[in-house]
Amino acid sequence: MIRMRTGSEPTTARSALRARFWLSVWGLVWAVFGTAAFALAGRPGWAAACGILWLVVTVDMAVVLRHIRQGPHYQPGRDIPPYRPPESRLR
Template sequence: MRTGSEPTTARSALRMRFWLSAWGLIWASAGTAGFALAGRPGWAAACGALWLIVTVDMVIVLRHIRQGPRYQPGRDVPPYSPPDHSDP
């Protein structure tokens, strides 16, 4: 039984988001190393911060992928309120 107003065929692009995060992780790591070797600590710190954000995003995406398509939140998460279909 559906309790929300989301479409029944909705899909999340988690695998695409994972590969984009992997691409970003490669570039952020290379940028951090490259700027550190070039003596640009500000840019190295910026790329390091980006690397940290991308890593956290990748961990969240992997967690959601492992939960599977049938993941249901626990009892402490209330369901969406059903749409109001009042006829005038």
């Protein structure tokens, strides 16, 4: 059975950007804490690993914030019909 696009996807689709932002905040807090704690405990390897994680989380947060600030992108309206299913080549 070929599943056909219903045409309601653009209006029902939801982005998880805000959830991803808050998870990045949570990860940023723990990465900063881990970097400071391991640096104070004299574990430079673990402090460096947490520092790299801190960098990755910060870049991810910047990308998420950029996408949130861009706002919604073009989505076809109700006047655009659903896609036609591909023609079967089994004939």
